[in-house]
Amino acid sequence: MSITENINKIKAGLPDDVLLVAVSKTKPNEDIMQAYNGGHKIFGENKVQDLVKKYENLPKDIEWHFIGHLQSNKVKYIVPFVSLIHAVDSFKLLKTIDKEANKIGVRVSCLLQMHIAEEETKFGMSFEEITKILNSSDFKQLKHIELAGLMGMATNTKDTARVHKEFAYLKSCFNSLKNDFYKNNNSFKYVSMGMSSDYKIAVDEGSNMVRIGSLIFGART
């Protein structure tokens, strides 16, 4: 099947309110253009250098999402054009994004990454850490970021019960934060969870943004 057929097949199985981020990391511009010409405009990258290069060389109406671990010193390269930063995992990073956005007069949408998997290697914060940030006066001073929700990655396991549980936990944390901090504010709206291997479980558990790479573009080498 073609890239566009893959995308259309995935979209046909997603509820209307679930956004698909086509994860194009490591894939060439031609693959992205195939998806683009088929009508898909939202792509995810996880390396700053690759993202900047692709942004420069591809149509300007593409919505670029940064989905990887972001280093503070590289924030400035993507802030001018990025649509959503998925994996903000410290207050320091949030503050840096705010500072760089302020310099050029933009507002950047961000998701906070929560640690929900059992693996220790995966980045992300605990619910307590996130609550502490949202309660802090330092956070309230950030005017150039918009907190748009949460992101998380489940354990890479065949134990689907475990994956269900981890995604359900992330969704419950989202609901709780929404209720406590963003009750009358629709900007806090995304739960970014689910990849090629587990997006159906994630959608079952309330994801409204899935990040899918290999199912669309084929395996990465």
Ligand SMILES: *Cc1c(COP(=O)(O)O)cnc(C)c1O
């Ligand atoms: C690579 C990546 C994905 C997509 O992974 P696939 O298994 O290819 O769908 C999703 N989210 C993040 C954070 C990634 O790094």
